[in-house]
Amino acid sequence: LPACSYLPGIRSSSINEVLPPFIAGNLQLAFKAFGKKMKGYFTNDAVVVATESRTSSPVRIPRDSETMQHPQIKNLYPCGEGAGYAGGIVSAAMDGERIANKIAVVFSK
Structure with missing residues (x-):
C-alpha cells in the first residue's frame, strides 16, 4: 500500500x-x-x-453539560455522531471542536 x-x-x-x-x-x-x-x-x-455511513447513532452516551465528560467515567468525553451528539460530518466536527476546547481548558490547569 x-x-x-x-x-x-x-x-x-x-x-x-x-x-x-x-x-x-x-x-x-x-x-x-x-x-x-x-x-x-x-x-x-x-x-x-x-x-462511513449516513446513519445517525441509535444511542446517546451521556455527558455532563458543564464538564462534557461522561457523568460516571472520568476523562471519557463522548462526542460526535457515534456518541449521539451529531447528525453529520459538519456537526460532528463542531462537536469535536467543542470537546477539544474543553479538554484543552482542563489540561491547561
Whole structure:
C-alpha cells in the first residue's frame, strides 16, 4: 500500500468484506465511472478509507453539560455522531471542536 496520512493507518481488504453486496457493487461501478471522468484518480495506487455511513447513532452516551465528560467515567468525553451528539460530518466536527476546547481548558490547569 502507498503511504497514507490516515491514522491509525490502513490495511488492504476487499470492499466486499466490509459492505453488503448491493452497496459494494454500486460503489465499484461508481469508482469506474468516476475514473473515466477524472483521469488519474482510479488507479492501483488509489486509497479508499472506509467505511462511513449516513446513519445517525441509535444511542446517546451521556455527558455532563458543564464538564462534557461522561457523568460516571472520568476523562471519557463522548462526542460526535457515534456518541449521539451529531447528525453529520459538519456537526460532528463542531462537536469535536467543542470537546477539544474543553479538554484543552482542563489540561491547561
